[in-house]
Amino acid sequence: MNATPTKQKSPDRTNVAIIGMGTVGAGVAQLLIDHGDRTARHAGKTIWLSKAVVRDLSKPRGIELPEGVLTDSIDDVLNDPEIDVVIQLMGGLSPAREVMLRAMEAGKDIVTANKALLAEHGAELFTRARELGRSIAFEAAVAGGIPIIANISQCLSANQIESLEGILNGTSNFIVSQMDEKGAGYDETVKRAQELGYAEADPAMDVDGTDAAQKLAILSHLAFGATVDWRDIPRQGIDGLDPADLVYARQLGYRIKLLATARLVDGELELSVAPTLVAIGTPMAEVRDAFNAIRVVGDAVGPVFYHGLGAGQMPTASAVVADVIDTAVGRTPITFETLEYFSAERPPRTAQRDVDRLRGRYYLRLRVANDPGTLAAIAGVLSNQSISIASVIQHEPKSKDEASSSDNTVPLVIMTHEASEGAASRATTDIEALPAISGSVVRMPVRA
Amino acid sequence: MNATPTKQKSPDRTNVAIIGMGTVGAGVAQLLIDHGDRTARHAGKTIWLSKAVVRDLSKPRGIELPEGVLTDSIDDVLNDPEIDVVIQLMGGLSPAREVMLRAMEAGKDIVTANKALLAEHGAELFTRARELGRSIAFEAAVAGGIPIIANISQCLSANQIESLEGILNGTSNFIVSQMDEKGAGYDETVKRAQELGYAEADPAMDVDGTDAAQKLAILSHLAFGATVDWRDIPRQGIDGLDPADLVYARQLGYRIKLLATARLVDGELELSVAPTLVAIGTPMAEVRDAFNAIRVVGDAVGPVFYHGLGAGQMPTASAVVADVIDTAVGRTPITFETLEYFSAERPPRTAQRDVDRLRGRYYLRLRVANDPGTLAAIAGVLSNQSISIASVIQHEPKSKDEASSSDNTVPLVIMTHEASEGAASRATTDIEALPAISGSVVRMPVRA
Known part of the structure; x- marks a missing residue:
């Protein structure tokens, strides 16, 4: 169908070009070429792949492109x-930013999957697009196969979004799920994830919460009209997660998930990315492997939960091609013009709440001296910060090893009632300063 | 904001009218009047409630409408x-159909929540809309707060949908969940659901599968291009569900849900609505109370799972107002024109598969004579239909009552391996004819 790429601009056809033929690019090309009937049915016209720009023409890409499509010159497109x-x-x-600006200046509408670029330069790129009368579609930038951008921007538009929480990083979720299911350690699980292709050679941005924070910043803008620098989101990753915490969490009726959260409280936005105890029996706790999930609560619609593949060649390509169709038929330009994302003329509707004021329940795990006064001392510190204890797990030493361990310590797990992050943080510092405490306190928020 | 309804047609404003101010109508009016800022932000202009048509002007509706809005004359709108x-x-x-036709003839675009009307007269109404250059939006007609129409029509447009299964009737799900959690019987649970407002005085259409079949017919058209009369969908309701089956299902690792299913098999569409055993640990099994859920599998995106409130005033109003915004900004007309739903010129892409050929695993429960040869006889019947047994539950009689029951029968539960509906149906008939069998066989499909 795409065999004779004669050029013509017609209402029956939209010509598109791909810049960057990595895994996702090859997937997009495959959908456009092999399934032209499908895209034509949804677009009411042909979506025609005119060019695919690559750096190295000789590199194999696992896809057969019609003659004349592949080029190493961006100017062939511009x-x-x-x-x-x-x-x-x-x-x-860079040069992704410069290429996007040049493409818009050359009169092209943009579809992109580059989340980091939007998180860093969104305001500049969106402003420039509006000046030029162009649109930018970015469904693939957040949560791949889950169409969360369209759902927040269009489908839930009658709502004030009250909260949004999600598992936005598939690599982290894969690692945590595997540790949980197999009882394996962090390092060996990362290695296994790398072998299976679920983690990059350097997975830092995935496991330290950066990737999730960048996605949360974008979603917070769409859902709450907040202008958030992802660096300002308090974040903690799953790097170095101790399997013991997964076991204790399960005993308490929870699983641990790297959860990105945005919540409207008294008109301000609470934002955080952290390993979080999520109650077993809720859909969020059942999100396994490399899946993503997002739970949005709107004041009219109530809770809506989305679950799907957050990354991978074809899920991401699915989001990209949907955006291409929406752009070709004219829906994206309408949405883009109406919503004025990152517009300097639309001041942020919501400010970020001070970290210390975030409220929630906490899970604390520490090693304490096996002495009668220890729990009283800890309870005293918590009480000083007005934090009540909801439950405690302290077993008798299970093995001789444990009992006779050189430091005579045992693990202690505490679930608190609701407290502010500031109080929990101060209590943690004070507990760590107690003489009966060995090492540092593991602290994680808890979701009902 | 809506206090002085002076009439003017301008690009800064879209005037709308509600016909039918029941629960949902009042919710829609509330969103439009109380949250005009919100709709204006998403529409890029004011959405103005000009008229609300009711039959009885004197009936209280729990909402304050600006003067001049309420009327009992449809002509005021037309x-x-x-x-x-x-x-x-x-x-x-009727007269919903006639009113919709007249409104379109008067040049109005339509937003509706009337699923039964679309299931019965969709082809006529959509064809007429196209002739008149009007659009019909119907997000609220299926699964209320879950934006499944937009998701299938737009967000997943790059995919060949391979299957779609859902809990589409909140009343049934509420009843089954309550029976499961409380171990209560069907009749008392229905009564309780009626008291709590989760079931109508006459819940027949909800519990007998009609409502789910009508929704499945609409979704099948959108997802597969099939033209399905809902009456042609094999359906079984939850009416008369025996709590014993919920207990056996749980022992086998499943919950029972009223599941509507559409699956593409060899280019044909398998459709069914039936109480179905759904594996515990999957998101679908965790759908409780009046929630709806839909799992769509696309060939590119993989599985996407949606979970939200399927009915109720504000979730439905949320869907209606999103449609109003989409219509006002121009997205709906584009989608409506492009996709040509129910067009005579677009012949069905997919035909419905013969019921007998549907394949799946089955759960069978029966009462059998407590004799050594019984299981062999049943296994023989199944074997005659080439159905293999995956597992069997047959306990010894638990109580004296059971052992000494006048007919000396015990319950027997069988899970089969995959078989065709035709074979399973024939086997059921043959088993029921065995002398060792007492009463009829309960049979339900099983989902992994």
Whole structure:
């Protein structure tokens, strides 16, 4: 169907170009070429892959492109007035940013999956797009196969979103799920995830919460009109997670998930990314492996829960091609113009709440001296910060090893009632200063 | 904000009218009047409630409408050229159908929540809308707060949908969940659901599978291009569900849910509505109370799971108002024109598969004579139909009552391996004819 790419601009056809033919680019090309009937049915016209720009023409990509499509010159796209939509799939910030700006200046609408670029330069890129009368679609930038951008921007538009929480990083969720199911340690599980292709050679951005924070910043803008620098989101990763915490959590009726949370409280936005205890029996606790999930609560609709693959070639390509169709038929330009994302003329509707004021329940785990006065001392510290204890797990030493361990300590797990982050943080510091405490306190928020 | 309803047609404003001010109508009015800022932000202009048509002006509705809005004359809407969108919330088929046709003839775009009307007269109404250059939006007609129409029509447009299964009737799910959690019987649970407002005085259409079948027919058209009369969908309700089956299912690792299923098999569509054993630990099994859920599998995106409130005033109003915004900004007309739902010129892409050929695993429960040869006889019947047994539960009689029951029978539960519906149906008939069998066989499909 795409065999004779003669150029023509017609209402029956939208010509598109892909810049960056990595895994996702190849998936997008495959959908456009092999399933032209499908995209045509949804777009009411042909979506035609005119060009695919790569750095190295000789590199194999596992997909057969019609002759004349592959090129190593971005100018082949920018100088072609018949190309309407540029699918920007270059990673990183530069030259991705410059290429996107040039493409918009050349009159192209943009579809992109580059979350980091939007998190860093969203305001500049969206402002420039509006100046130029162009649109940017970015469904694939957050949670891959879950169409959360369209759902927040359109489907839930009658609502004031009250909260949004999600498992937004598939690599972290894969690692935590595997540790939980197999009782394995962090390091060996990361290694296994790398072997299976679920984690990069350097998974730092995935496991330290950066990736989830960048996605949360984007979603917070869409859902709450907040302008958030992802660096300002308090974040903790799953790096170094101790399997013991997964076991204690389960005993208490929870699983641990790397949860990104945005909640409206008294008109301000509570934001955080942290390993969080999620109650077993809720859909969020059942999210396994590399899946993502997002729970949105709207004041009219109530809770809506989405679950799907957050990354991978074809789930991401699915989001990209849906955006291409929406752009080609004209829905994206309408949405883009109406919502004025990152507009300087639309001041932020919501400010970020001071971290110390975030409220929630906490899980604390520490090693304490096996002495009668220890629990009283800890309870005293918590009480000083007005934090009540909901439950405690302290077993008798299970093994001789444990009983006769050189430091005579035992693990103690405490679940608190609701407290502020500030109080919990101060209590943690004070507990760590108690002479009966060995090492540092593991602290995680808890969701009902 | 809506206090001085002076009429003017301007690009800054879309005037709308509600016909039918029941529970949902009042919710829609509330969102439009109390949250005009919100709708304006998403629509880029004011959405103005000009008229609300009711049968009885004196009936209290729990909402304060600006003067001049409430009327008992549909002509006030049809004859007002400044009204662009009619929100059609009348129930039933007639005069809802006639009113919708007249409104379109008067130049109005339609937003509706009337699922039964679309299931019965969709082809006529959509064809007429296209002739008149009007659009019909119907997000609220299926699964209330879950935006499944937009998700299938737009967000997943890059996919060939391979299967779709859902809990589409909140009343049934509430009843089954309550029976499961409380171990209560069907009749008393229905009564309780009625008291709590989760079931109508006559819940027949909800509990006998009709409502779910009508929704499945609509979704099947959107997802597979099939033209299905809901009456042709094999369906079984939860009416008369025996709590014993919930207990056996749990022992086998399943919960029972009223599941509506559409699956593409060899290019044909398998459709069914039936109480179904759903594996515990999957998100679908955790759908409780009046929630709805839908799992869509696309060939690119993989599985996407949606969970939310399927009915109720504000979830449904949320869907209606999102449709109003989409219509006012112009997205709905684009989608409506592009997709050509129920178009005579777009012949069905998919035919419905013969019921007998549906394949799956089955749960069978029966009462058998407590004799050594019985299981062999049953196994023989199944074997004759090439059905293999996966597992069997047959306890020794638990109580003296059971052992000394006048007919000397005990319950027997069988899980089969995969078989066709035809074979399972024939086997059931043959088993019921065995002399060792008392009463009829309970049979339900099973989902992994």
